[in-house]
Amino acid sequence: MKTKLSAQNLNISFGTKQVLKNVNVSFNENEITALIGPSGCGKSTLLRSFNRMHDLSPDANINGTIMLDDLNIYSKNIPVTEIRKRIGMVFQKANPFPKSIQENITYGLKINNLPHGKDVIEKALQEAYLWDEVKNDLKMPATRLSGGQQQRLCIARAVALRPEVILMDEPCSALDPVSTLKIEELIKHLKKKYTIAIVTHNMQQAQRVADKTIFMYLGEVMEEGPTDQIFNNPKNEITTNYINGYFG
């Protein structure tokens, strides 16, 4: 198993508030890794650090190393656009651009000077399990799609750039159970090509999709391991209490 993405001795604070404390984690290539833990423990902060989303927060202080293969993503000479092309992100609430379905796919491709013809659009929509539902409406405003379809469009927009890693921050939290299962199927299919990190509050979801699970608590990694082990044989008492729903 090859490590695709990792953080070493990562500390993140906002002003005087330390949010991540000496975090060491790794994400294996072609695996799905779930980040779980109670609200406020730092899951999103960690996820967002992987595509340099904190660059725009003037009070963010980041120490430590984040490696994508052998590239330190915080190296001074690496443009953030290069990182975001290699590490895509899908957010909690679907956020399509207020443009047509096809323009949602071509937008990032044009910015990156990549081919953006019909075949590329179809391929991205196929890969996100959306093509059959939208192939006759490519010029329709994306905002007219259902919530689940909009989230799959955001996934199509991310995969169109051929990233290596896809970060997902609670991608199903705004969706109904049927749309959620569709996205979960999609995530499992995407791992054949991509490395996936997903933040979720849904313990069943983590068990359904994730190969590996990382449990965070108060800004620290408490426990990590194969998903089966974390849920069926956790080593740490706090992990046990969390997955049994004693707090959250």
Ligand SMILES: Nc1ncnc2c1ncn2[C@@H]1O[C@H](COP(=O)(O)OP(=O)(O)OP(=O)(O)O)[C@@H](O)[C@H]1O
């Ligand atoms: N830009 C920021 N400025 C100041 N504080 C921040 C910033 N981003 C996050 N925080 C703080 O960091 C802490 C961790 O937040 P984070 O969103 O990472 O937690 P989380 O585990 O993802 O929570 P949830 O499950 O509720 O989404 C919170 O106390 C939050 O207020």
